[in-house]
Amino acid sequence: MSAQPFRSFEEFWPFYVGEHADPLNRKLHFVGTTLSMLCVGAAVVTRKKAFLAAAPLCGYGFAWVGHFIIEKNRPATFKHPLWSLRGDFRMWAKTIKGEMDAEVAKVQAAKAAEAEAAAPTATNGASSHDAPAAAPVALDPQTMN
Secondary structure (H helix, E strand, O other), rough: OOOOOOHHHHHHHHHHHOOOOOHHHHHHHHHHHHHHHHHHHHHHHHHHHHHHHHHHHHHHHHHHHHHHHOOOOHHHHHOOHHHHHHHHHHHHHHHHOOOHEEEEHHHHHHHHHHHHHOOOOOOOOOOOHOOOOOOOOOOOOOOOO
8 A cells, every 4th residue: 555645536546447457357347347237237227135135245346355465455445435436437448448558558558657656776876977988908019119
């Protein structure tokens, strides 16, 4: 989990995406979210509360398998329940539109660029003035005129 507090959902979203990097985890979330929405719809149509009780079980059941077994991380739901739920629905919509894989790639590229920018440079802080001088060139007396 991230130690930093998020001030908005837009700040939270890249963290959420990073926690769902594995395509199988995203598929499990998609199935769970879809089943949860179907349960809520069935509860409205049939007026049976059992469907409402099944909704979170379907959603969390599939999602938690994805996190604990596939990604081997803790679901964001534990620390950010409302933003995580909102993230589930955004991820579901982006999956339907075929945009989620690109979103993951974008977040991973941004993290890589951030890590590269934070990494020490190859010179270890040395300037070009600290570079060793070029080795002297040995002249062959036979070729000199």
